[in-house]
Amino acid sequence: MGALAVAAIICLWVIPISIIVNRIVPEPYMDEIFHIPQAQQYCRGNFKSWDPMITTPPGLYCLSIVHVVSLFPGMYFIQAVPSLLELCTSAVLRFTNGVLAVFCGILIYEIVTHLSPSLDKRKATVQAVVLALYPLHWFFTFLYYTDVASLTAVLAMYLACLRKKFHISALLGAVAVVIRQTNVVWVLFVVCTGVIDLGNERNKIKVDGPLLSNRETGHATMTSRITLGSNLKQRKSSGVVEIDNYSTSSQSAFLRTQSSGFLGEIQAIILKSWHIKWELLVSFSPFIIILVSFVAFVHWNGGVVLGAKEAHAVSPHLAQVMYYGLVSALAMAPLHFSLARAADLLCPFRKNKLLSFLQWLAVLTVGLVSVHFFSIAHPYLIADNRHYPFYLWRKVVNAHWLMKYLLVPLYVYSWFSIFNLLGKVRPKIWVLAYFLATAAVLIPAPLIEFRYYTIPFYFLVLHSPAVDSRSWLMMGILYMAVNVFTMMMFLFRPFQWDHEPGVQRFIW
Secondary structure (H helix, E strand, O other): OOHHHHHHHHHHHHHHHHHHHHHHOOOOOOOHHHHHHHHHHHHOOOOOOOOOOOOOOOHHHHHHHHHHHHHHHHHHHOOOOOOHHHHOOHHHHHHHHHHHHHHHHHHHHHHHHHHOOOOOHHHHHHHHHHHHOOHHHHHHHHOOOOHHHHHHHHHHHHHHHHOOOHHHHHHHHHHHHHHOHHHHHHHHHHHHHHHHHHHHHHOOEEOOOOOEEEOOOOEEEOOEEEEEOOOEEEEEOOOOOEEOOOOHHHHHHHHHHHOOHHHHHHHHHHHHHHHOHHHHHHHHHHHHHHHHHHHHHHHHHOOOOOOOOOOOOOOOOOHHHHHHHHHHHHHOHHHHOOHHHHHHHHHHHHHOHHHHHHHHHHHHHHHHHHHHHOOOOOHHHHHOOOEHHHHHHHHHHOOOOOHHHHOHHHHHHHHHHHHHHHHHHOOHHHHHHHHHHHHHHHOOOOOOOHHHHHHHHHHHHHOOOOOOHHHHHHHHHHHHHHHHHHHHHHHHOOEEOOOOOOEEOOEO
C-alpha cells in the first residue's frame, strides 16, 4: 500500500467512467463550450485567439497541450491519428483531468503521510482514496473544467512548501495562479503556513540529562527533548544540547508567549520571524514575485476575472462563507455531527458560561446579519435549473422567508466545530490564516458554486485531527453514494429547454 496503490485505485474508476462519459456525452457541455474550442485553438498554434467569455487564465490549456503532445508519438506510431490537431479532441482534452486526478491522489497521500508520519501506510492509502472520491473533485475529473488542475497545482505547491522546497513551491504556485487567478489567495496562505512552520522548526531546543536549572550559572540539563512549536512536546532523548540562533532572553520570551493565548502566538511568530528574517527573505522571495505580478495583472486587466466581468463582478457575499461551513461539515459528517462532538463544543460553557454565551450570541448575530444583508441571489443561480444549487436555493434556503434565518444556527455550529477541530492540531494563528484565506476566496464570489469550496475543503480535511477507520469508511460510502447519484443524473436523465435547443443535463 502506498502512493502507487492510490494511483492504481484511482485509475480503476477514472478510465472506465471517462470512456462512458465520452460515449454518452461526446460533445462539449456547459462551460466546456468555451474551454474546449479555446484549447483546440492552442493546439493549432493560435495563441493569440481568446474567447472573451472565459474568465480564467490559459493554464489548463497549456497543460493540455503538454498532455496531447506526450500522447502524439505513440498515437502516430500506431497510425491512430495523422496530426496533432486530430488528437486534440474533447475526449483527450477531458482526459487531461483524468491524469491530473491520479497525480492529485498521489499528492494527497504524500501530504497525509507528511502531516502524520506515524500513520500506517494502509490507513494513509484509505484516506487518500476517500478524499479522491470527494464529490465535487470526483465529478469534474470527467469534464474539461479547471477545478482538478487547480486543486492539483495548489496541493503540489503546498507539499513542496511542507518539504521546505520553497523555490519549487513558488514555481508551482505560479502554475496554480495561471490556471485560476484566485489561487493567489492560496499562495499567500501557503506562505503564511511556511513562515509559521519554519519559525517553529528553527525554535527547537534539544537538551538532555536531569532537569536542574541554575539561574546564577545559566546551566540547565534535562531528561527530555523539548521542541517548541505550536505545542510543547516532551520526548525521551539521549544527551546533546542544541540551541538555535536565539539568545537566552529570546528563548524565555517565546516560552512566556506560548502560554498566553492568541496574542502570545502572534508575538511569538513576530519574534521568531525577526530572528530568521534573512532566511525567510531568501526562502520566500519567489512568492513575492508572484504577488507583484498578480497585482500588475489586476491593474492591467482592470479586475481579477478575464472575461464576462459583468456576471462575475466582485460582491460582498458574506453568506457564502456560512454556506461553505455547513457544506464542508456535512462532507465530514462523522467528525462534526455526533453527540460526542456536540458535547465537546459545549465543554467551554462549563468553564465560563457567560463568555461562551456571549461568543455564541455574537457569532449568531454576525450570521443573521450576513444572511439578511449579504445574501446574493445571482441571476445564474435563480435561472439555471441544470445546477444543484438552483434546487437547494428554491427548495431549502428560499422555501420560506424564515428558512434562511433558521439555518444560521447550523452554519454557526459548523464553523465552531471546524475551529474546534483545527485548533486541536494547529496553532490558532494557522486557523485564523485558514479562515481569512477561505473568506477571501468566497466572499467576493456572487454566485453560489460548490466548486469554489473544493480547495478550502481539502485544506480543512487534511489538517483535521485523526479519526478512526469507521469514520473514514462512512465518509467513503457517503461520497460514493453522492457520486453514483450525480453521475447517473448527468448521464441518464437529460431534458430539454423550451428557450434553448439541445440536450440539457444536471451538473454540480
